[in-house]
Amino acid sequence: MIEAEVTVTVAPERAFAALADGWLYASWVVGASHIREVDPGWPAVGTRIHYSLGLWPLTVQDVTEVRAVDAPRMLDLEARLWPVGSARIRLDLDEVAPGVTRIRMTEHAMSGPGQLLPNAVQGLLLKPRNQESLGRLSDLIIGKSRAAT
Structure with a gap:
């Protein structure tokens, strides 16, 4: 399982709001170049980002589906990329101090x-x-936090 993490100086609710906006997915996911559609209700279980x-014109179209969600603490996804397969990606948000959130991402094929x-490779x-x-x-x-204040 691959782990990465970052700490942001906002409350978990604010951090999760960026994850809850499926249209922002291509803004932060490396490799994603274009959002074609976000299912209504994202990030409810079973909803998908298409x-x-x-890079155009060599693009592959696929989806990421929500497997589990516990807003604002956790988002569990299955990201598909044909023909490579799929990966489980989990984002855990922990408030480590008031107004400070650690976001941990774990991924495995x-x-x-x-x-x-x-796993090492x-x-x-x-x-x-x-x-x-x-x-x-x-x-x-x-x-987004600065723009809101």
Whole structure:
């Protein structure tokens, strides 16, 4: 299981609000280039974000589906990327001090060729990408927080 984390100086509710806006997904997920649709009710269990990955014109279309949610503390996703397979991605938000939230992302391959790679190799490939994604998410959360005040 690959782990990455970031700490933001906002309450968990504010941090989770960025995750709850599916239209922002391509703004922070490295590789996602275009959101085509967000199911009504996102991030309820079973709802999906329909997106494209890659650079135009070489894009792949797929979906990420909510497996479990406990707002504002946790969002558990299954991200699909044909033909690579799918991955389980869990985001845990913990208030470590008043108005300070640690966001921890864990990921592991669920299906496809990525599942055959040892965890150490998956970590070498995915940890930098996940850390960059969380850095982008942090900037987005802080920017939205400043705009709201």
